[in-house]
Structure formats: structure tokens, C-alpha cells
Amino acid sequence: MKKLSVIFFILGCFSIQAQSYKNFVQKADSCYRAKDFKSSVWYYEKAFKIEHKSSSNLYNAACSAALNSDNKKAFTWLDLAIDNGYENIAHIKIDSDLKPLHEKKEWEKTIDKLQKKLEILGANYDKVLEKELLQIYTEDQEIRGEFMNVYKAPKPDKKKIDSIGKIMNKKDSINLIKVMKILDERGWVGKNVVGTQGNQTLFLVIQHSDLKYQQKYLPMMKDAVKKGNANPGNLAYLEDRVSLREGKRQIYGSQSAKNKATNKWYISPMIDPDNVDKRRAEVGLGPIAEYAAKMNIEWNLENYKKELPELEKLENIK
Structure with a gap:
């Protein structure tokens, strides 16, 4: 009975720690959304004292730190994010949250580290197709970042929203043509062929398309999920x-x-x-x-x- 009590005590501690970690991350995210980046960094620090294995949480923490002008923490957390599986090089390059870091000497080192990691992971990828999909991802997400910055402004400029919206629709149409060609000729290619981000790009473009195209490719994506390709x-x-x-x-x-x-x-x-x-x-x-x-x-x-x-x-x- 004594041994069982010890086991239950240990399991209880792990459960409490996991919940505390989750709560700290949620509070950090909430502070980020409220643009209270200082508090967001503080809560992330609390969370990472418990564990620091989630690449997405580490990346988000780096964004808060960058916006709080805490460059040292930002680069430390980006480095840990990469070590723990972060792979989205197309996104990290265009993320406006990280722009304060671009002029720092550590920035190129961070990008180089991620690039080298991806080169090892993608030794057998279809390089041409992967490159094309990463470019499409950049086109898709960069314009949406601009749109949301204007849309979420304290006093949104309707003319700017309409103008950026038209540009976004045009880019979406061009990207859809490219992705449809890939899907029709090669099917829903998996991350083992084009990497995680290339594979994600296929979904993003279809998700942003008109209903008739979503209906057309939904069965293909369902089949891809069954095969582990989506x-x-x-x-x-x-x-x-x-x-x-x-x-x-x-x-x-x-x-x-x-x-x-x-x-x-x-x-x-x-x-x-x-x-x-x-x-x-x-x-x-x-x-x-x-x-x-x-x-x-x-x-x-x-x-x-x-x-x-x-x-x-x-x-x-x-």
C-alpha cells in the first residue's frame, strides 16, 4: 500500500504540473492577444520552468519576447523551438512579430540553423516541388498578415481593407491554379515528399478557395489522411x-x-x-x-x- 501511495502521489504531482503549464501558456497567449507582451513573456517563463518541449509554444513565446524588445529570450526560445521540431522556415521569415530581430546578428544564425536542419530532413524530398509550395505558402500568408494588421487596427481603414482584399483574392486565384495542377497530376503529396510546410500549403490554398473547389478536393484529402499524407x-x-x-x-x-x-x-x-x-x-x-x-x-x-x-x-x- 505504501508503494501504491507513492506512485499515486507522483502521478498527482505530474498532473498538477501539467495543468499549471497549460494555465501559464493560456495566460501568456491571452496577454499576447491583449498586446501586453511583458506579461506574456513572464507567463511563458513560468511555463518553461515546468517544461519546454512544445515547439509551437516556444515559437509563440519568442514572438512575445521580440515584441517586448527582449531579444536574448526571443533567440533562446527560437533556438529551443527548432531543437524541438519547428520546421516552418517560410513562416518564420515573414512573421511580422519577429521583424524586430531581423537586424540582429543572431537572426542569420537562427535561419541558417533551421535551414541546415531542413536540408537533413529533406534529403529525399522533391526539391523543385517543395520550393514551389513554400513560395505559394509565402504568397498566401504574407498578404493575409497585411490584411489582418489593417482589419484589427483600432480604427480599420475600409478602403485599405477593400484594396488588400482585392490583392488577396487575386493571389488566391493564382495560387489555386498552381495547387490544382499539383493535386490533379500528383495527388495529395505527403510531407515525406514535400516536407511538413509544403504539405500544409496544399490545405491552406484549398481552405481559402471557393466552395466548388473545396468540394472537389475534400474526398482527396480524406483519402490522404487515411494514408498518412495529410x-x-x-x-x-x-x-x-x-x-x-x-x-x-x-x-x-x-x-x-x-x-x-x-x-x-x-x-x-x-x-x-x-x-x-x-x-x-x-x-x-x-x-x-x-x-x-x-x-x-x-x-x-x-x-x-x-x-x-x-x-x-x-x-x-x-
Whole structure:
């Protein structure tokens, strides 16, 4: 009995630590969204004293540190992110959060380290196709970054929003033609052929396309997930978007919308809200409450179920 008590005590400590880590990261993310970068860095430091294995959390922490002019921490956390599996070289180069670091001598060293790591990982990749997809990724995400900066401004400039929106639509059309050619000729190529980011690019371009193209390539992506050539979480996002566009409720709660009357964001209508976290876990997505928090949406399951009929009217759900 004594040995069992010790085991349960140790397991309890691990559980408490894991929860503390999660809470610190959530608070850090919340502070980041509120542009309180100093507090965000403080909470990330607390979290990383417990563990520092998540490449995404380390990367996000580096962004907060860079925006807080804490260059030493930013580079330390970027270095750890790379060591723990961060691979998105196209994104790191265009991320506006990291622009304060570009003029520092450590920046080139960081990019070189990531590049060398990717060269080792991608020794057998289709280099030409990977390069093309990384360029498409840059085109897709760079313009969206510009759009969101204007859209989220305290006083959004409608003319600028419309102007950037037109440019974004044009780029999307060009990128879609390129990606459709790849999909039609080679299928949904996996990360073993074009790397994680190249594979992700296929999803992003289709996710940003018109419904008819999403409907066309959704079965192909489903088949790719079964073969391990696409991310199940990405597929969930595409399935949800298609469902809503077809006038149906979403499955995983990955899509949100803005109520123009109240000016508040909400989770778009979904099936069986009581079991959404179970469905999300099956495809590698976190709890709906965490997603809602990241979107600055107040989440209460019982209130959501009461509001669902009204939300369905807002989005013309059948």
C-alpha cells in the first residue's frame, strides 16, 4: 500500500504540473492577444520552468519576447523551438512579430540553423516541388498578415481593407491554379515528399478557395489522411468550412463568425455540442474552450445550446 501511495502521489504531482503549464501558456497567449507582451513573456517563463518541449509554444513565446524588445529570450526560445521540431522556415521569415530581430546578428544564425536542419530532413524530398509550395505558402500568408494588421487596427481603414482584399483574392486565384495542377497530376503529396510546410500549403490554398473547389478536393484529402499524407486536424477545418457553406452545421467547431448586431464573435453552429471535445480530440485538436479563448470568444456550453437556434438563423443553417 505504501508503494501504491507513492506512485499515486507522483502521478498527482505530474498532473498538477501539467495543468499549471497549460494555465501559464493560456495566460501568456491571452496577454499576447491583449498586446501586453511583458506579461506574456513572464507567463511563458513560468511555463518553461515546468517544461519546454512544445515547439509551437516556444515559437509563440519568442514572438512575445521580440515584441517586448527582449531579444536574448526571443533567440533562446527560437533556438529551443527548432531543437524541438519547428520546421516552418517560410513562416518564420515573414512573421511580422519577429521583424524586430531581423537586424540582429543572431537572426542569420537562427535561419541558417533551421535551414541546415531542413536540408537533413529533406534529403529525399522533391526539391523543385517543395520550393514551389513554400513560395505559394509565402504568397498566401504574407498578404493575409497585411490584411489582418489593417482589419484589427483600432480604427480599420475600409478602403485599405477593400484594396488588400482585392490583392488577396487575386493571389488566391493564382495560387489555386498552381495547387490544382499539383493535386490533379500528383495527388495529395505527403510531407515525406514535400516536407511538413509544403504539405500544409496544399490545405491552406484549398481552405481559402471557393466552395466548388473545396468540394472537389475534400474526398482527396480524406483519402490522404487515411494514408498518412495529410493532417487530420486540417481535414477537420476543411470539413467544417464545407459543411457551413452547404448550409449544414459544422462537426468540430473550428469555424467562427461575427454577429453584426452585437459586434461579437461566436462559434458557428455545430452538431451535438456536448461531445465536440471528444470529436476534436480524435483529430488532434484541443478543447473547444481553448479554441474559443484564442479567438476571444466567451464559451459557455449551456448558453451556446440555448443560443444555437438563433445562430442557425444568422448563418442560414437548414
